[in-house]
Amino acid sequence: MAKTYHTTVGNRRYRFAGLAELMAKATPARAGDRLAGVMADSAEERVVAQMVLAELPLTTFLNEALVPYEEDEITRLIIDDHDAGAFEPIRHLTVGDFRNWLLSDHATSDVLTQVRPGITPEMAAAVSKLMRNQDLILVAKKCRVTTAFRNTIGLPGRLSTRLQPNHPTDDVTGIAASILDGLLYGSGDAVIGINPATDNVTQSVKLMRLMDEVIQKYQIPTQSCVLTHVTNTLEAIEQGAPVDLVFQSIGGTEATNRSFGFDLSTLAEAEAAAQSLNRGTVGRNVMYFETGQGSSLSADAHHGLDQQTCEARAYAVARKFNPLLVNTVVGFIGPEYLFDGKEITRAGLEDHFCGKLLGVPMGCDVCYTNHAEADQNDMDNLLTLLGVAGCNFIMGIPGSDDIMLNYQTTSFHDALYARRVLGLKAAPEFERWLEDMQIFQDVSTHRLNDQLPAAFANSLRHLPEEPQHDR
Amino acid sequence: MTDKPLSPIVVDNPWARLNAFTDARIGLGRAGISLPTSKLLAFQLAHAQAQDAVHCPLDVEALSAELNGALGLTTAPIGLHSQAQDRATYLQRPDYGRRLNDGSREHLQQASTSQQRHDLAVVIVDGLSALAVQQNSAPFLNALHQALNDESSDWRLAPLTIVEQGRVAIGDEIGALLNADAVLVMIGERPGLSSPDSLGLYMTWAPEPGLRDDRRNCISNVRPAGLAVEEAARRFCLLLREARQRKLSGVQLKDRSEDDVLEGGSPSGSTRNFLVAD
Numbered sequence: 182m183a184k185t186y187h188t189t190v191g192n193r194r195y196r197f198a199g200l201a202e203l204m205a206k207a208t209p210a211r212a213g214d215r216l217a218g219v220m221a222d223s224a225e226e227r228v229v230a231q232m233v234l235a236e237l238p239l240t241t242f243l244n245e246a247l248v249p250y251e252e253d254e255i256t257r258l259i260i261d262d263h264d265a266g267a268f269e270p271i272r273h274l275t276v277g278d279f280r281n282w283l284l285s286d287h288a289t290s291d292v293l294t295q296v297r298p299g300i301t302p303e304m305a306a307a308v309s310k311l312m313r314n315q316d317l318i319l320v321a322k323k324c325r326v327t328t329a330f331r332n333t334i335g336l337p338g339r340l341s342t343r344l345q346p347n348h349p350t351d352d353v354t355g356i357a358a359s360i361l362d363g364l365l366y367g368s369g370d371a372v373i374g375i376n377p378a379t380d381n382v383t384q385s386v387k388l389m390r391l392m393d394e395v396i397q398k399y400q401i402p403t404q405s406c407v408l409t410h411v412t413n414t415l416e417a418i419e420q421g422a423p424v425d426l427v428f429q430s431i432g433g434t435e436a437t438n439r440s441f442g443f444d445l446s447t448l449a450e451a452e453a454a455a456q457s458l459n460r461g462t463v464g465r466n467v468m469y470f471e472t473g474q475g476s477s478l479s480a481d482a483h484h485g486l487d488q489q490t491c492e493a494r495a496y497a498v499a500r501k502f503n504p505l506l507v508n509t510v511v512g513f514i515g516p517e518y519l520f521d522g523k524e525i526t527r528a529g530l531e532d533h534f535c536g537k538l539l540g541v542p543m544g545c546d547v548c549y550t551n552h553a554e555a556d557q558n559d560m561d562n563l564l565t566l567l568g569v570a571g572c573n574f575i576m577g578i579p580g581s582d583d584i585m586l587n588y589q590t591t592s593f594h595d596a597l598y599a600r601r602v603l604g605l606k607a608a609p610e611f612e613r614w615l616e617d618m619q620i621f622q623d624v625s626t627h628r629l630n631d632q633l634p635a636a637f638a639n640s641l642r643h644l645p646e647e648p649q650h651d652r
Numbered sequence: 653m654t655d656k657p658l659s660p661i662v663v664d665n666p667w668a669r670l671n672a673f674t675d676a677r678i679g680l681g682r683a684g685i686s687l688p689t690s691k692l693l694a695f696q697l698a699h700a701q702a703q704d705a706v707h708c709p710l711d712v713e714a715l716s717a718e719l720n721g722a723l724g725l726t727t728a729p730i731g732l733h734s735q736a737q738d739r740a741t742y743l744q745r746p747d748y749g750r751r752l753n754d755g756s757r758e759h760l761q762q763a764s765t766s767q768q769r770h771d772l773a774v775v776i777v778d779g780l781s782a783l784a785v786q787q788n789s790a791p792f793l794n795a796l797h798q799a800l801n802d803e804s805s806d807w808r809l810a811p812l813t814i815v816e817q818g819r820v821a822i823g824d825e826i827g828a829l830l831n832a833d834a835v836l837v838m839i840g841e842r843p844g845l846s847s848p849d850s851l852g853l854y855m856t857w858a859p860e861p862g863l864r865d866d867r868r869n870c871i872s873n874v875r876p877a878g879l880a881v882e883e884a885a886r887r888f889c890l891l892l893r894e895a896r897q898r899k900l901s902g903v904q905l906k907d908r909s910e911d912d913v914l915e916g917g918s919p920s921g922s923t924r925n926f927l928v929a930d
Contacts, residue, residue: 580677
């Protein structure tokens with residue numbers, strides 16, 4: 182029987198029926214929790230829930246599972262993989278004390294790395310609910326999560342980008358045009374990653390070959406990924422396709438992942454298969470995961486939890502499989518989960534913080550859809566905040582407009598803005614390549630070359646004379 | 653020490669002519685590393701138009717009349733409505749958009765009292781772009797009828813339905829009420845800046861209320877500048893045939909329509925493009 186929590190404020194008595202309800206009601210307001218019917222009934226109730234949550238010992242989360250251990254393999258993963266030794270330095274803390282500790286000078290980057298395996302997603306989610314945006318930024322900046330495949334992502338002072346050259350019919354010339362545009366704006370060190378227009382194996386293999394040929398021809402120190410279902414990529418590997426990274430959307434409950442058509446054993450199989458290809462040169466992180474608040478509710482698989490706690494649990498799935506990149510696609514899901522720019526901003530900072538605290542190489546698709554109450558100004562704000570927070574990577578897409586997925590994310594220009602105002606750089610191997618290829622006049626001041634670099638000028642001579650593209 | 657010559661204020665991209673090959677916003681040029689004013693304002697206009705498109709209602713009467721004319725239907729399409737009474741509710745309550753309101757459910761129950769089985773129910777849903785549905789429904793259904801006629805077996809089609817304020821899953825309830833073995837939902841996808849008119853196709857075998865996404869197959873971006881209606885219809889028929897054969901749909905039913913890769917202006921299956929031409 183779940184414990185209930187009581188407290189009295191003034192002459193009003195508040196009761197929270199269990200840990201899940203307490204967590205949900207302590208969550209800053211957002212549409213998805215309202216949709217799920219788990220949100221606080223008033224502003225006062227929210228803060229009261231935060232006060233009660235602040236008093237809870239962190240050990241509560243080891244003793245009381247939010248989703249039953251017997252029913253959910255992610256709960257089992259969280260509990261079975263918990264490192265009691267790493268937890269020892271923070272074992273005595275309450276959630277409120279944990280916030281103080283994280284902000285304190287005791288919690289250095291090294292200490293945070295050591296404690297990491299002792300922190301569960303629920304602890305991260307709980308403390309985030311007590312934190313202001315600046316707290317989320319400050320602590321995330323102290324967390325270091327570095328990964329590598331053909332380059333090194335997540336070093337301090339670096340901000341990488343996924344070059345996302347999507348095309349609505351997977352037209353190879355159209356995709357190549359967007360890749361070129363991105364490379365010439367310094368984008369693509371996290372990955373060149375295509376969302377295929379249709380989920381089928383042959384099409385995916387074709388796109389994998391396309392990117393592999395480009396990466397090889399120009400000797401680009403980066404990796405490629407086709408964002409198709411994990412079982413498609415496994416099939417592609419069997420067919421001998423050049424797979425760098427395996428993609429999968431993941432959620433924080435077993436039922437969510439079943440609705441996505443996979444379980445943890447599928448991911449283990451995929452990681453082993455991709456590693457067996459030995460295609461990385463400086464590292465062996467071969468997985469690319471995407472997440473986003475609201476996916477569990479959308480799959481009717483949230484077990485009464487708030488969407489931010491479900492999201493944090495997805496990072497337990499991610500960290501099990503040593504990903505190169507984890508991307509919270511924060512504003513993609515729509516206004517029924519994150520209504521406006523304010524909710525998207527808060528969620529982006531929470532996800533980045535929770536991911537980093539748990540040791541996940543967190544990036545963010547700073548984005549919105551046309552039915553959300555958000556615009557480019559909201560994205561500018563979140564991009565800037567995440568740049569300050571030390572986010573590993575963001576998206577890069579021509580002119581912010583994804584013509585395949587029909588949403589807006591950060592552009593090649595936006596990434597250069599963030600790098601310039603915050604003094605951030607691309608991954609070191611990629612940065613050298615940008616200079617060698619003369620894409621930048623001066624890569625340290627983010628000054629692009631006004632002339633077309635020779636290698637690419639040559640390629641443009643191969644353009645077909647008569648474009649078949651139907652405008 | 654000599655200063656480098658300063659760039660022009662706005663630097664054009666010499667590769668801007670690649671615009672002929674994609675609608676993506678490439679070769680925009682730059683002021684420093686930022687968007688030039690003209691490109692900034694063009695984007696703002698497109699975003700304003702897309703936001704407006706989300707709120708434009710479906711003209712059911714006009715669509716019904718058009719479909720009657722274009723397809724020579726023997727019975728007029730049945731108009732239905734979800735539990736979301738208006739757009740504001742629809743945007744915030746997807747659960748309402750997935751279920752029929754009481755009036756619509758009763759209407760369908762009466763319409764299907766014969767208990768006659770159907771092979772396929774086609775459901776047209778406004779979704780997030782009434783424009784997509786308004787413009788692409790008749791051409792796609794024409795192509796679909798053509799493709800189904802080319803099949804060896806006869807297809808018994810349920811009466812056509814048109815749903816306002818609906819989401820994808822509402823098709824499963826409708827398919828079940830119409831005693832259909834499979835349901836095809838044609839729905840307006842969320843409008844993009846360059847594609848306010850994109851239609852999505854979703855197929856479920858053995859539809860019933862409460863099914864999850866992993867039970868559906870999707871063909872996306874059906875519109876004049878995207879996936880052509882003939883190709884979309886052909887791919888759908890392949891999926892439908894395989895669903896019927898294996899009595900399932902969703903992730904267990906992979907889209908094998910490649911064997912047939914999307915061609916998009918390049919030789920079939922080839923990855924050749926200007927970036928890797930020798």
